[in-house]
Amino acid sequence: MEEIIKNYSEYAEKNGFHLNPDGKTVARVINGLLENEKKKGKRYCPCRGLSGNQEEDLKKVCPCAYHKEEIAKDGRCYCGLFTK
């Protein structure tokens, strides 16, 4: 868990945003990512349903295809892992 948090934190800083300072939210999202990896094979965002279309669903692997746009627009990604 700590290693994953560190990796996402480094990814965020490199891209000009941050890991959510709320540790409880981060832990919850990461638990969801790990659960999805265990059950579905990839770290799919726990706040998105899967369609069964592999190409579409790959866009939902964290960091998802939508996070940068959401952070710019809403100040955080939809699931709350990253913040502005």
Place this chain on the structure above:
Amino acid sequence: MPIILTDENFEKEIQRPDKMVLVDFYATWCEPCSILAPILEKLEKEFEEKIVLLKANVDDTQLNAQKFQADRIPRVVLFKNGKPISAFTGLIPESAIREWLEKMVQGNMPS
């Protein structure tokens, strides 16, 4: 015992002649879903004569989650006589959901 929605029982369970059915598409580790859940439970009590709340874990209802555009969750869909009449996605304020429900139940009660 609460009803657990699956793709197998979904169609049957959303058919209620006496009440509208509010389906909450959610996932266990989804943060906005966990914040929205108690709000919906509270509103279900407020509207208990008119609405019943059913929970749909997207892992158990993948076909219906897709059918009702639950690509982002929480996704809340209101059904009347088994047909979707309105929906919203994401965490929105309790007051906005209450206002939405009031508007929906007025003139939309199952006959």
